[in-house]
Every structure is written in C-alpha cells, then in structure tokens.
Amino acid sequence: MIDEITLSAEGLSKRFGTSNGSNNAVDHLSLQVRRGETYGLIGPDGAGKTTTVRLLLGLLSRSEGKSSILGFDSMNDTYEIRERVGYIAQQFVLPADLTVMENMSFFANIQGVTREEQKNRIPELLAFAGLTDFTGRLAGQLSGGMKKKLALACSLIHTPQVVLLDEPTLGVDPVSRREFWNLLGNLRAERGLTIFVCTPYMDEAERCTQIGLIYEGKLIASDTPTQIKRLVNGELLELTPSRFVPAQELMTGLEGVLEVQTYGEKLHVFVDEAVRRTPQIEAALNTQGITHQGIRRIEIRMEEAFISLIRRQAHANEKANTETELKGQK
Amino acid sequence: MNQENLDNHQDMDLAQLPIVVEGLTKSFGDFIAVDHVSFSVKAGDVFGWLGPNGAGKTTTIRMLLGLIKPTSGSASVLGFDPVTQTKTMQAHVGYMSQQFTLYNELTARENIQFYGKVYGLDREELGKRQDEIIRMAGLVGRENVLTSRLSGGWKQRLALGCAIVHRPQVVFLDEPTAGVDPISRRDFWGLIYAMTKKGVTVLVTTHYMDEAELCQRVGFISQGRLVAIDSPSRLKQTQMHGQVLEINCSDPEGGMRVLKTIQHQGQIPILEVALYGAQIHVVLPDVQEYKEAIRNILLQKNIQVNSIEWIAPTLEDVFISSVTTFSP
Numbered sequence: 001m002i003d004e005i006t007l008s009a010e011g012l013s014k015r016f017g018t019s020n021g022s023n024n025a026v027d028h029l030s031l032q033v034r035r036g037e038t039y040g041l042i043g044p045d046g047a048g049k050t051t052t053v054r055l056l057l058g059l060l061s062r063s064e065g066k067s068s069i070l071g072f073d074s075m076n077d078t079y080e081i082r083e084r085v086g087y088i089a090q091q092f093v094l095p096a097d098l099t100v101m102e103n104m105s106f107f108a109n110i111q112g113v114t115r116e117e118q119k120n121r122i123p124e125l126l127a128f129a130g131l132t133d134f135t136g137r138l139a140g141q142l143s144g145g146m147k148k149k150l151a152l153a154c155s156l157i158h159t160p161q162v163v164l165l166d167e168p169t170l171g172v173d174p175v176s177r178r179e180f181w182n183l184l185g186n187l188r189a190e191r192g193l194t195i196f197v198c199t200p201y202m203d204e205a206e207r208c209t210q211i212g213l214i215y216e217g218k219l220i221a222s223d224t225p226t227q228i229k230r231l232v233n234g235e236l237l238e239l240t241p242s243r244f245v246p247a248q249e250l251m252t253g254l255e256g257v258l259e260v261q262t263y264g265e266k267l268h269v270f271v272d273e274a275v276r277r278t279p280q281i282e283a284a285l286n287t288q289g290i291t292h293q294g295i296r297r298i299e300i301r302m303e304e305a306f307i308s309l310i311r312r313q314a315h316a317n318e319k320a321n322t323e324t325e326l327k328g329q330k
Numbered sequence: 331m332n333q334e335n336l337d338n339h340q341d342m343d344l345a346q347l348p349i350v351v352e353g354l355t356k357s358f359g360d361f362i363a364v365d366h367v368s369f370s371v372k373a374g375d376v377f378g379w380l381g382p383n384g385a386g387k388t389t390t391i392r393m394l395l396g397l398i399k400p401t402s403g404s405a406s407v408l409g410f411d412p413v414t415q416t417k418t419m420q421a422h423v424g425y426m427s428q429q430f431t432l433y434n435e436l437t438a439r440e441n442i443q444f445y446g447k448v449y450g451l452d453r454e455e456l457g458k459r460q461d462e463i464i465r466m467a468g469l470v471g472r473e474n475v476l477t478s479r480l481s482g483g484w485k486q487r488l489a490l491g492c493a494i495v496h497r498p499q500v501v502f503l504d505e506p507t508a509g510v511d512p513i514s515r516r517d518f519w520g521l522i523y524a525m526t527k528k529g530v531t532v533l534v535t536t537h538y539m540d541e542a543e544l545c546q547r548v549g550f551i552s553q554g555r556l557v558a559i560d561s562p563s564r565l566k567q568t569q570m571h572g573q574v575l576e577i578n579c580s581d582p583e584g585g586m587r588v589l590k591t592i593q594h595q596g597q598i599p600i601l602e603v604a605l606y607g608a609q610i611h612v613v614l615p616d617v618q619e620y621k622e623a624i625r626n627i628l629l630q631k632n633i634q635v636n637s638i639e640w641i642a643p644t645l646e647d648v649f650i651s652s653v654t655t656f657s658p
Contacts, residue, residue, distance in 0.1 A: 036583070038607075044511040045482050144383050171508055173382040173537050175650050178604075185605030189586035200511055203539070203646065207606050225607050244527065262516060264376070264544030265523045303512050303540055310513060 006162055006194040007033035007056065011065030014051050014217075025051040027217035028065065033210065035161075038188055038195040040208035044310060048217040049198040050090055053166050056196070057087060069162055083111075086155035086163035090198075091170065096140030100131055100150055103139050104157065111158035121157065129153040129183065145176025152183060163187075165197040169204065181207050202303040213306070215313045229305045234258045235274040237281070238298045240266050242291040254284055261307055268304060348373050348500050348531040349394065353403035356389050363389040365554035366403065371547070376522060376532045378545035382653055386554040387535045391502050394533070395425055407500055421449070424498035428505040430489035434478035438469050438488050441477055442495055449496035456495075463491035466521065483514030490521060494530075501525065503534040507541065519544055539646040548645075552653035562645050570643045571651045572601045573617040575624070577610040580634035585610050588631050589624070598623060611641075 014026040026048045033039040041049050054060040056067050058078040066073065072080040094103050104122045113121065126132045129149040134142065139150060148168060155163055169177045181204060187193040197208070205211050206225050213221040213228065221228055241247030244265065251260045251269050256277045261268040271277040274297045281295060349371040356364040364386040371377040381387050392398045394405055396412035396419060405412055410419035432441050442463050446456040464473045467487035477485065486506060494501060503522075507515045519541065522532055534545070542548050542562060549559040550569075558569045579585045586605050589612060593600040598620050602613040614620050617640040625635050643651075 044513055171537075174539055174646055175382045175653060177537075178646070178650055182602075182604045185586065186590075188605060189583040189590070192583070200509070201538075202512055203644075209607055244523070262520045262523075264519050265526075266544075301540075306512055307516060 004035040005032050006035045006037075007031075007039070007067075007069050007196055009052075009056065009065065009067040012052070012055055012062055012067045013064035014048075014055055014060060015063045024217045026055060029214070029217070029219045030065075031212055031219055031222055033194060033196060035194055036188065036192040037210055038184065038197065038208045039210045039212065040205045041196070041198045041212045041214055042200070042202070042205050042306065043214035045200075047214045049214060050166055051217075052214065053087075053164050053196070053198060057081065057085065057164060083158065084161050086158070086160035088151050088155050088163070088165045088168050090166040092151055092166075094139040094147060094151060094154070097138060099136050099138055100126070100142070101135040103150060103154060107154040108157045113158055121159070125153040125156055128186070130179075143176070144172040145179060148172055148176065148180055149183065152180070156187075160193075162194040162196065165195065167198050167200060169199070169201065177201065177204065202301065202306055205302045205306075211302075213309055215310055216317065218313075220313050221309060225302060228309075229300050229302065232270070232300055232305045232308045234270040234272050236298050236300050236304060237269045237271060237274055237278065237295050238263070238266055239269070239281075239292045239295045241285065243288075246288060247285065247290050247292075250284055250288055250290070251281065254281060256280070259308055259311070261304065268298075270308065346373075347371065348408050349377070349533060350406045351390075351394070351403070352405070354390065354393060354400050354405055355402045356386075356393060356398065357401045362554050364393070364400075364551075367551065367554075367556045368403075369549050369556060369559055371531055371533060373531050374526050374529050375546045376526055376534060376544065378542045378548035379533055379535045379551065380542055380548055380649060381535075381551035385551045385653070387551060388504055390551070391425075391504055391533070391535070395423065395502060396420065421496065422499050424493040424496070424501040426489050426493040426501070426503050426506050428508055430485055432477050432485060432489055432492065435476065437474045437476055438467075438480065438484075439464065439473040441488060441492055445492040446495045451496060459495055459497075463495060466524070467491045468517070482510040483517065486510055486514065486518055487521065490518070494525065499529070500531045500533070503532060505535050505537065507536060507538060515541065539644065539649060542649070543645050550649060550652045558652050565648050565652075566643055566645060569652050570648050571655050572613045572615055574641050574643055574647060575612045575614055575617045575621060575638065576606075576641045577612065577624070577628070577638045578608065578636040579610065579628060580636070582608055582610055584631065585628055585633050588628060588633065592624075592627060613647075 010030050012026055012029045013024060015022040016025050029052060041052060043049055051060065055062050056069060056074055058074040058081060061075060068074060069081050070084055098106060105118060108118045126135060129152060131150060139147065142150060169180050184195055199205060208225065211225055211228050212219050221231055248260055248267060251257055251267060256272045257269055258272060259270040278295050285292060347370045352368050354364055354367045367390060379387050393400050394407055394412055396416035399413055407419050408422050412419055433444065436444065439460060442460045443456060446459060451459060464470055469484065469488060472484065507518055526532060536542060547561055550557045558565055577585065582605060589600065589603045589610065592598055593603055599615055600612055604611050621638060625638050628635050
C-alpha cells in the first residue's frame with residue numbers, strides 16, 4: 001500500500017528543565033510520513049530538529065503526545081524500531097581505526113546480521129556506496145564524502161525500511177553532497193526506502209518529496225517543496241542598488257512591498273504584484289538618486305521561502321508574547 | 331587558463347591590485363597541493379575560492395597569509411610579498427578560519443579586546459573599535475556574555491569582528507559559514523558587503539553555492555589546479571558540460587529506474603540521472619536531440635510525462651561539472 005503511514009507524531013512534546021522554568025524543545029509537533037517518501041525537516045539552529053529525531057527513535061523520552069515508526073511506539077517498542085530503522089546521528093563518527101570492511105562487519109554484528117547474510121549484503125552495499133575499491137582503507141583515512149557514504153552503508157546493513165538521517169552531509173563539499181543525495185534518490189527509486197532527514201542546506205530540501213519547517217519546537221509548515229514556496233506572499237524582485245542601506249530603507253516603506261531581504265550586495269524585494277510595482281520602485285529609486293542595473297523578477301527558491309516563513313513566524317511569536325505580557329500587566 | 335584569468339584585469343597595473351597570484355605552487359613531498367595557480371582580485375571585490383575538500387583552497391590561503399612558503403611561483407597581497415614581508419603584510423590583512431579561533435571562556439568584548447591587543451591597537455583606538463565591532467556584529471546587549479554561551483550565528487559574527495579589529499584592507503575567510511543556518515548566513519554576507527563598500531577586498535571559501543552566487547568573481551580549484559575563473563553568471567554560460575533536462579512525470583521513482591537502465595545500456599548518452607524531489611534531472615550532451623526519445627521511452631513504460639524541459643544550470647551544476655570532468 002503506497003499511502004501507508006511509516007512515521008507519525010501527534011502532539012509530540014519535549015520539555016527540558018532550565019534554570020528559569022522549562023523550555024519546550026519540541027512543542028506539540030504533529031506530522032505524518034508516508035512510505036517511500038523523503039521527508040526533510042528544516043529549521044534554524046536550535047529549532048528542535050535533533051530532539052525530534054531522538055524522540056521519534058525513542059532515544060529521548062517524550063513529555064507529552066505520541067509518536068511511532070512503522071506502527072511501533074517510539075517509547076515502548078524501541079527494540080522493534082531498532083530492528084527496522086537505520087539512523088545516522090548528527091556528527092556521527094565511524095571508528096577511525098577500523099577499515100571500511102571492518103566497519104561494515106562491526107555494524108552488521110551489532111545489528112545481528114548473520115555471517116551468511118553478511119556475505120552478500122556487505123559487497124552489495126559497498127558497491128552501492130562506491131566503496132568497493134576501498135575495503136582495506138582505514139575509515140579515518142577516507143575523505144569527508146566517503147565517510148558519509150560509509151556511514152550510510154552501515155546504517156543500511158540490516159536492510160531497514162526507514163532511515164533517519166540527522167544532518168548527514170554537514171561539512172562536506174558540494175560534489176560529495178550531490179553524490180550522497182543521488183544515493184538517497186536511488187534508495188527511494190529502487191527500494192522504496194522511507195527517508196527522514198534533517199538538513200541545513202536549502203538545496204537539499206528541494207530534493208525531498210515533503211518538507212517540514214520547524215521553528216521554536218513547532219512545525220509551522222509541512223508540504224511539498226513547491227507548495228512550501230507558494231506559502232510565501234507575493235512575487236520576488238531582485239536589484240543591485242548603488243547605495244545599499246538607503247535603498248533598503250526606501251524599499252521597506254513603499255506601497256505594495258511585503259518584505260525586503262538582503263542578498264549580498266543585492267536586495268530581494270517581495271511585492272504584491274511585480275508588473276505593477278517595478279516602475280514604482282524604479283521611480284522611487286530615481287527620486288533618491290539611487291542607480292541600479294535593472295530590476296528583474298526571479299523565482300522564489302527554498303532559501304528565500306525559508307527566511308520569509310521563519311521571519312513571519314518570529315514576528316507572530318513576538319507579538320503573541322507582547323500581548324501576553326500586556327495582559328499580565330492589566 | 332593561466333593567461334586567460336588575468337584578462338579581466340589586463341588594463342590595470344597588476345601592482346595596484348590587492349591580491350595577485352602568479353604560478354603559485356606548493357608541494358608536500360610528491361603531492362602537489364597547489365599547482366601553478368594564477369589569479370588576481372580587484373579592490374573592493376568579493377572573490378569566491380571554491381573547490382572540493384582537499385582541492386588546495388586552504389593551502390592557497392595559507393600561502394597568501396605567509397604561514398607557509400610556496401614551492402614556486404609568487405604572490406602579492408597589498409603589494410607585499412607574503413614570504414619576505416610577512417609581518418608588515420599581516421598588519422593589513424584579516425583572517426577568519428573555519429574553526430572560529432575564539433576563547434570560549436572570555437566574553438564577546440574580551441575576545442575583541444584580546445585580538446585588538448594582539449594586533450597592537452592603542453588604548454584609545456581599541457576602546458572605539460570594540461564598540462564599533464559590537465554594533466556591527468549585532469552583539470549589543472550580549473557583549474558581556476561568555477562566548478561559549480553564544481549560538482553559532484553570534485559566534486561567527488564575533489569571529490569576523492575579531493578578524494577585522496585592526497581594520498585590514500584584505501580579509502581572508504576560510505569557510506566562515508560552515509554549520510550555521512540560512513538566516514545567520516544571510517546576515518553574515520550583509521556584513522561582508524558592508525566591508526567591501528568601504529573598499530575592503532575579500533577572498534572567501536565556501537561549500538554553499540548560493541553564497542558563491544554572491545561573489546563578483548569565483549575561481550574553481552580542483553586537484554590543485556585552477557579550472558575556471560569568472561563571474562557566476564558567465565561561468566553558467568561557459569563552463570557547463572552537458573545540459574539539464576527536468577522531467578515531471580506520474581511516477582518519478584519508476585521513471586528513475588527506467589532511465590538508469592537506459593543509461594547502463596548506453597542507448598542514450600545520459601551523463602547523469604538523479605531524483606530531485608518529485609522531478610527527475612537528466613544531464614545530456616544535448617537536450618533537444620534526446621528529449622523526444624526520452625519522453626517516448628517513459629511513455630512506453632506507461633509513465634505519463636507532465637513536463638519535460640531544459641532548465642538553466644545552477645552554479646552548483648556548473649561547479650560539479652567543472653571539477654569532476656577535469657582531470658589533469
């Protein structure tokens with residue numbers, strides 16, 4: 001059944017005690033991932049991505065709500081989950097003094113894969129990860145990208161139906177990141193593997209079938225990459241003004257301008273209607289004597305959407321906090 | 331290539347340029363880390379120095395900083411020779427490494443003071459400068475917080491502040507944004523451009539291709555060699571080997587399996603095929619020539635093609651194409 005729910009969370013919460021009360025690291029989070037999907041959890045640093053993964057896996061105990069993987073409860077059925085789920089922890093390091101082959105057998109033994117099964121599976125996984133020629137090399141002497149691929153191969157040793165990957169490509173170069181994601185694509189196409197991945201890279205988010213956007217422990221959006229980008233209000237204009245700060249201030253106050261983002265020496269201006277606002281923006285810049293090399297409409301990428309949606313949420317949260325404070329004062 | 335990359339600046343006197351590198355080479359035993367690299371950077375430019383891990387990016391920067399000696403070739407930074415005029419040069423140059431060399435047990439302000447003293451700022455200047463940097467880095471209200479308690483984005487901006495406490499004219503940034511989130515990265519690039527508006531020249535390495543897009547010029551380095559250098563928009567026009575075909579179809583996973591088989595059989599010269607969310611990207615020598623054939627193959631397998639079209643390569647596509655097709 002294609003629509004089978006593989007991973008699910010309902011009102012999942014985790015509170016950590018702090019010196020001034022408690023802090024909701026994950027706050028009533030609900031999501032569902034269907035079989036064969038690649039679900040990307042994205043959010044700023046400290047938003048609760050890693051805590052969510054650890055809750056789903058049962059590595060942390062939840063404060064409230066429930067969650068399950070393949071129908072097994074995260075907290076009560078940890079053994080069943082471990083048997084069926086692969087996991088790469090954030091900044092996971094393979095034993096450096098073991099060779100590639102030794103690493104594979106090591107993880108195979110931990111996962112209880114029989115010698116017989118290992119005979120076929122290890123060479124298969126090594127071929128899949130492009131590591132066949134490196135079986136004798138110490139893991140510590142592999143390049144960054146190869147280490148990540150080996151970690152992925154090890155996480156697949158017990159043929160899991162689901163893998164949870166917490167920032168699996170952090171710190172590796174674009175060539176290796178692309179190779180890694182091509183491997184994930186192959187797993188999706190060839191095995192129907194369900195993949196749950198946290199990533200700080202917005203170009204990787206675009207390679208997921210579904211994205212969850214998490215901020216201050218709350219899931220603020222969950223949809224396909226295309227739909228997430230559509231959540232952003234308006235159309236996007238890009239320009240390079242001769243005087244940056246005055247232009248930025250000027251844009252912010254103009255009619256029809258919804259949001260201004262900086263992009264290096266460029267300004268990204270979100271407007272309600274590009275065709276109508278472009279000449280108005282040009283005129284406004286003219287009166288201030290600010291020159292530019294043309295205003296062009298560009299596509300909203302995941303990165304612009306991410307910044308816009310997170311800002312909108314941050315603004316809403318601030319407003320809510322102020323209102324609560326005001327009420328408290330009354 | 332070595333001649334070509336100086337082209338843009340031919341009309342200028344090279345001695346006037348803040349960074350000039352000519353035939354720069356560094357070998358460690360048999361291993362050539364940097365191999366006859368030549369380029370130059372104009373004052374006030376942001377130059378992106380991009381390459382896979384181990385390509386020679388950091389080694390280049392270390393030579394420019396005078397930390398290691400080139401095996402052959404030469405470099406000039408602000409007219410100084412990094413080898414013979416190291417100290418004088420370093421007084422005018424800032425450097426921020428990936429590791430953010432900050433003292434965690436010091437406060438933000440104390441870190442700035444520490445670096446100010448290292449660079450020999452006098453009391454009055456240091457007093458003025460620390461307030462400027464705290465404002466620039468958006469650390470107002472957090473200046474007395476222990477550095478260990480600052481989050482990634484704050485630390486990163488503090489590290490930049492410390493690297494420029496002595497008002498350098500050239501700043502080298504080696505993967506300054508590794509591991510920080512997109513919002514902090516945007517803020518950081520705002521700071522970079524604020525510096526360049528004051529005439530500061532920046533050389534930056536990054537693994538984020540969206541940041542590379544923000545550089546006026548970028549150089550791709552692979553296995554120690556410079557393989558391409560130009561503005562991001564020109565590179566996209568000139569350096570892509572193959573074209574990208576984007577396919578939206580009823581069954582992306584099935585389509586992917588079909589196209590993989592076709593690739594293995596060699597019926598169509600597919601350079602690469604990969605899943606991108608709900609789309610399939612196919613890299614071909616010529617999209618027009620093979621587009622219909624691919625559509626038909628998918629249709630034969632009962633996969634409905636909703637759209638199939640050429641898409642403009644991203645800088646990442648171009649980067650990967652340049653550094654992987656290059657073999658010295």
